[in-house]
Amino acid sequence: MKKLINAPADVVPDALRGMAAAHPSLRVEVDERIVVRADAPVQGKVGIMSGGGSGHEPLHGGFVGYGMLHAACPGEVFTSPVPDQIFAATQAVSGGQGVLHVVKNYTGDVLNFKMAAELGEDEDIEVATVVVDDDVAVEDSTFTAGRRGTGATLFVEKIAGALAEAGAGLAEVAAAAREVNERTRSFGVALSACTVPAAGEPTFTLGEDEMELGIGIHGEPGRERTKLQSASEIVDAVLSAIHADMSLSGAETLVLVNGMGGTPLIEQYVAYDAAARWLADHGVTVVRRLVGNYVTSLEMAGCMISVCRLTPELTQLWDAPVETPALRWGR
Amino acid sequence: MKKLINAPADVVPDALRGMAAAHPSLRVEVDERIVVRADAPVQGKVGIMSGGGSGHEPLHGGFVGYGMLHAACPGEVFTSPVPDQIFAATQAVSGGQGVLHVVKNYTGDVLNFKMAAELGEDEDIEVATVVVDDDVAVEDSTFTAGRRGTGATLFVEKIAGALAEAGAGLAEVAAAAREVNERTRSFGVALSACTVPAAGEPTFTLGEDEMELGIGIHGEPGRERTKLQSASEIVDAVLSAIHADMSLSGAETLVLVNGMGGTPLIEQYVAYDAAARWLADHGVTVVRRLVGNYVTSLEMAGCMISVCRLTPELTQLWDAPVETPALRWGR
Numbered sequence: 001m002k003k004l005i006n007a008p009a010d011v012v013p014d015a016l017r018g019m020a021a022a023h024p025s026l027r028v029e030v031d032e033r034i035v036v037r038a039d040a041p042v043q044g045k046v047g048i049m050s051g052g053g054s055g056h057e058p059l060h061g062g063f064v065g066y067g068m069l070h071a072a073c074p075g076e077v078f079t080s081p082v083p084d085q086i087f088a089a090t091q092a093v094s095g096g097q098g099v100l101h102v103v104k105n106y107t108g109d110v111l112n113f114k115m116a117a118e119l120g121e122d123e124d125i126e127v128a129t130v131v132v133d134d135d136v137a138v139e140d141s142t143f144t145a146g147r148r149g150t151g152a153t154l155f156v157e158k159i160a161g162a163l164a165e166a167g168a169g170l171a172e173v174a175a176a177a178r179e180v181n182e183r184t185r186s187f188g189v190a191l192s193a194c195t196v197p198a199a200g201e202p203t204f205t206l207g208e209d210e211m212e213l214g215i216g217i218h219g220e221p222g223r224e225r226t227k228l229q230s231a232s233e234i235v236d237a238v239l240s241a242i243h244a245d246m247s248l249s250g251a252e253t254l255v256l257v258n259g260m261g262g263t264p265l266i267e268q269y270v271a272y273d274a275a276a277r278w279l280a281d282h283g284v285t286v287v288r289r290l291v292g293n294y295v296t297s298l299e300m301a302g303c304m305i306s307v308c309r310l311t312p313e314l315t316q317l318w319d320a321p322v323e324t325p326a327l328r329w330g331r
Numbered sequence: 332m333k334k335l336i337n338a339p340a341d342v343v344p345d346a347l348r349g350m351a352a353a354h355p356s357l358r359v360e361v362d363e364r365i366v367v368r369a370d371a372p373v374q375g376k377v378g379i380m381s382g383g384g385s386g387h388e389p390l391h392g393g394f395v396g397y398g399m400l401h402a403a404c405p406g407e408v409f410t411s412p413v414p415d416q417i418f419a420a421t422q423a424v425s426g427g428q429g430v431l432h433v434v435k436n437y438t439g440d441v442l443n444f445k446m447a448a449e450l451g452e453d454e455d456i457e458v459a460t461v462v463v464d465d466d467v468a469v470e471d472s473t474f475t476a477g478r479r480g481t482g483a484t485l486f487v488e489k490i491a492g493a494l495a496e497a498g499a500g501l502a503e504v505a506a507a508a509r510e511v512n513e514r515t516r517s518f519g520v521a522l523s524a525c526t527v528p529a530a531g532e533p534t535f536t537l538g539e540d541e542m543e544l545g546i547g548i549h550g551e552p553g554r555e556r557t558k559l560q561s562a563s564e565i566v567d568a569v570l571s572a573i574h575a576d577m578s579l580s581g582a583e584t585l586v587l588v589n590g591m592g593g594t595p596l597i598e599q600y601v602a603y604d605a606a607a608r609w610l611a612d613h614g615v616t617v618v619r620r621l622v623g624n625y626v627t628s629l630e631m632a633g634c635m636i637s638v639c640r641l642t643p644e645l646t647q648l649w650d651a652p653v654e655t656p657a658l659r660w661g662r
Contacts, residue, residue, distance in 0.1 A: 002559055003598060004601060012597075014562070014601040018600030021603060022622045211333075230336070231335050264630050265627065266385060266629070272353050276348075299594065303335060
């Protein structure tokens with residue numbers, strides 16, 4: 001295992017110290033393992049928080065800031081955060097108008113966020129939860145009952161954050177978050193595996209000429225292992241899978257072509273070109289798009305595409321100013 | 332070779348089409364292989380342009396936009412752009428006040444930019460050139476006489492771009508660009524190699540427990556091949572090499588901890604934590620910093636650190652608004 005780390009057990013606290021030193025706009029509590037907007041709690045506004053296993057950076061800590069998340073709580077690599085930690089983050093962002101938990105659909109995450117929500121309710125913090133389950137690759141998976149939560153999380157966090165910033169109430173913010181999840185589908189492909197530091201071995205193995213279609217963001221098995229295909233063929237498989245699950249015909253869309261961590265940006269742009277052509281050929285309009293490493297799986301090579309069917313209201317919320325380490329525009 | 336591409340010969344044009352589709356703020360001329368600000372030429376302002384081999388994305392095309400580059404011209408992967416291409420970009424950004432060429436110190440780049448500058452002068456476009464040579468690892472290298480140009484390029488492009496945007500003349504912009512280069516030092520480390528698509532084989536090989544100290548951004552040999560070290564040891568070696576070449580004592584600095592393309596962001600933050608501690612221990616103040624994949628080498632794992640000794644004027648120019656695909660703040 002070749003990693004730029006000190007010791008496997010220190011990766012998360014070391015990285016959190018690095019985030020703290022790099023981003024004065026964040027308050028990072030290394031011992032409690034929470035990343036909070038420096039101005040949290042924002043009084044009179046709904047608090048938006050999320051969390052999950054580490055190893056998917058910039059998700060979630062990189063999305064903490066004005067117009068997006070109020071806090072994130074990172075677990076160990078590919079491991080759910082614990083209830084006390086989630087509860088601490090919930091308290092830290094509670095500004096009197098309730099807190100939205102954005103939870104990716106993995107069994108441990110769902111359970112621990114639920115326990116934290118109950119701890120919050122005991123302290124009279126109203127908590128609403130949106131469970132993100134956008135990955136069409138498989139029903140049920142290694143760590144999941146139902147579909148896995150992946151790229152839609154970024155869209156949900158951005159749009160819920162914009163609505164909270166605009167002063168909407170908890171019910172309205174939660175409804176918009178659920179709407180974004182329902183309107184988004186994702187599908188990922190791995191060209192290589194990744195290694196969890198504490199494990200020291202790759203989470204799976206792929207032959208020299210193999211790829212995995214429908215990979216999960218922790219290396220969970222997908223739909224099919226095939227011979228390596230061209231970028232255009234891969235993108236066709238990915239978008240066809242999404243389109244088969246939720247028709248994109250005639251839609252105005254937000255598209256994320258997401259690097260999994262180990263794929264160079266030049267290849268991500270090659271994939272985006274293929275995606276733009278596929279979508280145009282199928283009568284789908286792209287009105288907003290992102291290309292880059294946003295929801296990663298350590299050093300995994302490959303890409304994931306997420307497509308959201310926008311509405312004019314969602315587009316406006318997407319466009320609203322955001323100022324976080326990993327996403328910023330227009331303030 | 333496992334890559335998310337169509338054919339090796341199509342990587343650059345495919346990626347440029349992807350950039351064009353992804354960024355409406357850019358005008359991408361795929362056949363001419365130039366990436367230009369949509370509003371170029373900006374009349375009455377110095378044009379800032381750069382270029383070099385592809386494979387280092389987001390450098391340079393990702394830095395084209397308000398407050399930074401006016402154009403970039405990407406060559407084939409790890410291959411210099413040709414004079415006609417550089418000349419076309421020079422013409423495209425000429426707004427009557429001259430054009431600055433930001434050139435990384437590789438023999439082919441320097442030669443081809445020089446020829447393009449002469450073509451520009453023939454058309455009465457005044458061209459000034461800054462050659463960036465910040466990498467302290469080695470004197471002379473595979474493609475270089477003198478020192479290689481690496482991370483300082485980002486600093487030079489940002490600061491020259493800000494000064495041009497503020498309306499400074501060509502001589503002043505060129506002087507500031509040279510000052511930034513002279514005040515910056517860089518040093519890189521590779522944990523794994525990378526593969527140029529057209530070559531199909533890694534540019535070098537490293538044993539399972541080896542790393543290369545002082546690597547170039549095309550995989551050129553560095554100072555020393557050693558056993559894999561901890562992040563703190565690696566950062567100590569990197570910053571000690573920089574500090575030995577240009578004392579950082581008492582300086583106010585801009586620091587870039589740069590992923591080489593294949594190293595996950597969580598590890599980059601681990602490295603930044605080590606760097607922040609090293610700098611504090613050595614009496615160096617960090618006033619601005621960046622952590623991320625900015626000057627990459629395809630899928631190489633490793634990191635590079637660049638340190639610039641700021642002045643109040645340079646800090647102000649660094650802070651000026653910038654709006655590019657890969658760097659944006661404060662407009």
